[in-house]
Amino acid sequence: MSMKAEVNAARLLASVAEFAAIGATPAGGVNRPALSIEDRAARRRLAERALARGFTVFQDGIANLFIRREGRNAALPPLLIGSHLDSQPTGGRFDGALGTLSAFEVLEALADAEIETDRAVEVVAFTNEEGSRYSPGCMGSMAFAGAGTAGDWAATPATDGLLLADELAATLAALPEATVGPTGHPISAFVELHIEQGPVLEQEDVPIGVVTAVQGTKWFEIVFSGTAAHAGTTPFEFRKDPMGAAAAAIASLQSTVMPADPAARLTVGRISAEPGSINVIPSSVSFTVDIRHPDAAILAEMEQQVRRQCDEEGRRWNCDVAISQRVDMAPGRFSSSIATTIEDASRSLGLKSRRMVSGAFHDALFVSRVAPAAMIFVPCRDGISHNEAEFVTDAHMISGARVLLAVVESMLQLG
Amino acid sequence: MSMKAEVNAARLLASVAEFAAIGATPAGGVNRPALSIEDRAARRRLAERALARGFTVFQDGIANLFIRREGRNAALPPLLIGSHLDSQPTGGRFDGALGTLSAFEVLEALADAEIETDRAVEVVAFTNEEGSRYSPGCMGSMAFAGAGTAGDWAATPATDGLLLADELAATLAALPEATVGPTGHPISAFVELHIEQGPVLEQEDVPIGVVTAVQGTKWFEIVFSGTAAHAGTTPFEFRKDPMGAAAAAIASLQSTVMPADPAARLTVGRISAEPGSINVIPSSVSFTVDIRHPDAAILAEMEQQVRRQCDEEGRRWNCDVAISQRVDMAPGRFSSSIATTIEDASRSLGLKSRRMVSGAFHDALFVSRVAPAAMIFVPCRDGISHNEAEFVTDAHMISGARVLLAVVESMLQLG
Numbered sequence: 041m042s043m044k045a046e047v048n049a050a051r052l053l054a055s056v057a058e059f060a061a062i063g064a065t066p067a068g069g070v071n072r073p074a075l076s077i078e079d080r081a082a083r084r085r086l087a088e089r090a091l092a093r094g095f096t097v098f099q100d101g102i103a104n105l106f107i108r109r110e111g112r113n114a115a116l117p118p119l120l121i122g123s124h125l126d127s128q129p130t131g132g133r134f135d136g137a138l139g140t141l142s143a144f145e146v147l148e149a150l151a152d153a154e155i156e157t158d159r160a161v162e163v164v165a166f167t168n169e170e171g172s173r174y175s176p177g178c179m180g181s182m183a184f185a186g187a188g189t190a191g192d193w194a195a196t197p198a199t200d201g202l203l204l205a206d207e208l209a210a211t212l213a214a215l216p217e218a219t220v221g222p223t224g225h226p227i228s229a230f231v232e233l234h235i236e237q238g239p240v241l242e243q244e245d246v247p248i249g250v251v252t253a254v255q256g257t258k259w260f261e262i263v264f265s266g267t268a269a270h271a272g273t274t275p276f277e278f279r280k281d282p283m284g285a286a287a288a289a290i291a292s293l294q295s296t297v298m299p300a301d302p303a304a305r306l307t308v309g310r311i312s313a314e315p316g317s318i319n320v321i322p323s324s325v326s327f328t329v330d331i332r333h334p335d336a337a338i339l340a341e342m343e344q345q346v347r348r349q350c351d352e353e354g355r356r357w358n359c360d361v362a363i364s365q366r367v368d369m370a371p372g373r374f375s376s377s378i379a380t381t382i383e384d385a386s387r388s389l390g391l392k393s394r395r396m397v398s399g400a401f402h403d404a405l406f407v408s409r410v411a412p413a414a415m416i417f418v419p420c421r422d423g424i425s426h427n428e429a430e431f432v433t434d435a436h437m438i439s440g441a442r443v444l445l446a447v448v449e450s451m452l453q454l455g
Numbered sequence: 456m457s458m459k460a461e462v463n464a465a466r467l468l469a470s471v472a473e474f475a476a477i478g479a480t481p482a483g484g485v486n487r488p489a490l491s492i493e494d495r496a497a498r499r500r501l502a503e504r505a506l507a508r509g510f511t512v513f514q515d516g517i518a519n520l521f522i523r524r525e526g527r528n529a530a531l532p533p534l535l536i537g538s539h540l541d542s543q544p545t546g547g548r549f550d551g552a553l554g555t556l557s558a559f560e561v562l563e564a565l566a567d568a569e570i571e572t573d574r575a576v577e578v579v580a581f582t583n584e585e586g587s588r589y590s591p592g593c594m595g596s597m598a599f600a601g602a603g604t605a606g607d608w609a610a611t612p613a614t615d616g617l618l619l620a621d622e623l624a625a626t627l628a629a630l631p632e633a634t635v636g637p638t639g640h641p642i643s644a645f646v647e648l649h650i651e652q653g654p655v656l657e658q659e660d661v662p663i664g665v666v667t668a669v670q671g672t673k674w675f676e677i678v679f680s681g682t683a684a685h686a687g688t689t690p691f692e693f694r695k696d697p698m699g700a701a702a703a704a705i706a707s708l709q710s711t712v713m714p715a716d717p718a719a720r721l722t723v724g725r726i727s728a729e730p731g732s733i734n735v736i737p738s739s740v741s742f743t744v745d746i747r748h749p750d751a752a753i754l755a756e757m758e759q760q761v762r763r764q765c766d767e768e769g770r771r772w773n774c775d776v777a778i779s780q781r782v783d784m785a786p787g788r789f790s791s792s793i794a795t796t797i798e799d800a801s802r803s804l805g806l807k808s809r810r811m812v813s814g815a816f817h818d819a820l821f822v823s824r825v826a827p828a829a830m831i832f833v834p835c836r837d838g839i840s841h842n843e844a845e846f847v848t849d850a851h852m853i854s855g856a857r858v859l860l861a862v863v864e865s866m867l868q869l870g
Contacts, residue, residue, distance in 0.1 A: 239689060270814060270815060291707075305689075423684060
């Protein structure tokens with residue numbers, strides 16, 4: 041063999057800047073909805089660069105895009121790395137793109153060094169991770185993991201009205217260089233680099249997050265119903281005030297669930313009262329509850345706590361309560377051996393790392409159902425993501441890509 | 456003198472039905488906005504009936520409409536009775552109209568019985584009590600009490616865009632039979648019959664409420680500001696969650712203020728969170744607080760309690776809090792001697808009565824600043840008002856008018 045593989049920092053930063061221009065927004069963010077013209081442009085650019093380097097490109101039935109650098113033994117399942125290229129409508133330039141382009145940089149670094157590997161290495165850009173144009177998100181990785189098919193979502197309308205089936209066909213057709221293969225081919229493992237989308241790494245000044253699990257998530261819509269009445273003329277004992285019940289339930293949950301368990305998350309992001317007049321006791325108050333935990337049993341107990349608290353306050357305030365569940369996503373555990381590999385790789389590069397749980401969904405969550413998977417997080421400024429202000433320093437981008445390369449080399453037993 | 460004055464029950468009920476047809480809504484309510492075509496039609500009908508009975512009619516500068524039955528001594532200030540004829544956009548047929556038409560029935564009953572009085576008795580229909588087309592409400596009684604002039608509100612636009620000055624001039628001109636006199640002529644006293652707009656009388660099965668005071672009211676808009684962040688990725692210790700602060704403040708106020716003082720009212724009728732996504736910790740939560748109490752000093756202490764609680768929860772949840780005041784209306788006390796007169800009159804008619812505080816504003820609140828004033832409440836079904844479903848039984852209407860007549864007779868030292 042050959043020279044040592046090295047991340048080309050200038051090339052990586054140029055890649056990120058190049059892709060940030062595809063669907064760029066005036067405020068410095070990116071609007072690159074899944075399966076849109078902009079998404080197709082980004083996929084084309086990546087495919088062109090891959091073909092120019094002599095890699096092969098192919099797609100699957102849900103338009104996941106793969107870039108393959110062949111190994112000595114084409115029969116071995118490839119090692120998969122990558123993320124996604126679609127964005128939120130007012131998204132940042134790093135969410136998804138950084139992981140995809142870092143993975144491509146790893147492929148180029150291996151090629152630069154003329155390193156031969158036994159098994160192939162593949163870069164993937166999963167389709168529709170964000171779920172903002174077509175719901176649900178993580179469609180590409182779900183399909184890859186056998187948790188759904190393009191046919192299941194064919195009739196899904198976009199927020200702009202176009203059907204998924206039509207936009208999917210147009211996206212596949214827009215890249216005729218890439219043959220369309222079966223969805224969900226065997227892989228040896230999957231490693232995804234991604235921005236943290238939270239504040240922990242930055243606050244602790246740690247450049248590498250070793251993601252050991254993804255929290256499970258449950259969403260609820262809760263409606264307390266009472267009786268609308270005049271604010272001035274209705275004495276306390278005649279009131280059926282759903283605002284009293286809602287505030288008491290939220291206050292109680294907010295002040296107990298998270299303080300008791302650092303791994304627990306509970307968020308009330310939306311609330312409204314009907315009819316919504318200053319001088320009218322509401323007839324109903326509706327709010328959402330988002331609970332998350334990496335442990336499925338504890339998450340289930342959190343759900344019971346939400347239900348018990350709402351029932352109790354409903355009784356106390358003479359109000360009815362209705363609870364409907366919107367999302368129920370089980371927690372995922374990543375490969376502990378890959379986590380150790382990421383820690384070792386970080387240490388060998390002189391980079392501090394810390395184990396952490398992802399609070400957001402990621403493609404790796406679904407892929408982990410069919411292969412060993414793990415994630416590398418890099419810090420983002422103020423934890424801000426899904427926002428045009430999303431920002432990652434050059435140094436953190438480069439460190440992340442270097443760790444990803446070292447992990448790949450380790451997993452391929454190189455060097 | 457003459458026969459005994461008696462309320463003509465059939466005529467009273469026919470009057471209420473007749474006026475309910477002016478601006479009638481399909482659902483059985485009334486839409487008769489202040490100074491509108493419908494309001495002018497109601498005023499015209501009342502003036503026509505007055506002139507037909509030989510009463511005189513006049514208006515003042517804010518278009519308060521007066522019906523005068525002359526007394527033996529025209530120099531004595533008249534006894535004023537009445538209420539208002541305007542309604543909420545989807546109002547009921549009793550709010551205001553019942554008090555005005557009961558007062559007119561009293562005038563007709565005195566005339567039927569050919570009873571002479573020393574001082575004149577005047578019926579008033581105050582302009583724009585509701586405040587829904589032109590803000591503020593109680594304009595007519597405020598102007599009558601010297602708390603404002605038509606000029607102050609001349610440029611006020613209606614919800615339909617027409618200026619108050621123009622609609623006022625058109626309303627005055629639409630009743631050329633009624634001369635326009637000065638605003639705020641001397642009166643001996645004012646008695647207003649009104650529906651309770653609350654549940655107490657019906658629940659306690661008491662037909663007559665003796666209103667001793669009107670609650671003071673303060674309205675606040677409270678905004679807690681924190682930092683929007685991802686529901687999954689942001690640990691508790693990094694959160695600045697305004698929902699936590701708002702829910703805790705509301706829950707604490709709701710569970711302490713009213714239970715501690717049966718005369719206190721505290722209502723949160725409106726609430727919202729920005730940006731309002733299920734999986735985003737809100738950047739801000741805004742809500743309204745309506746507090747009421749008949750005692751000004753206690754109301755001021757309630758305000759301080761609201762402010763303290765919000766400051767405390769703001770600190771506890773690392774959020775900023777901004778409190779702005781929207782309404783500050785002082786409590787009013789009614790004449791205790793007229794209250795006793797109402798109690799005596801009820802007792803003499805075999806009707807149970809109970810003293811109570813009004814939770815809503817009324818014209819009598821403003822008139823009480825310039826003359827002894829009091830109110831008689833009658834029950835309304837389920838306490839519902841400002842609603843097309845507003846309903847008063849015939850028996851309660853008749854009882855109320857009979858008490859009003861007896862009170863007038865007592866105050867005029869008749870019988």
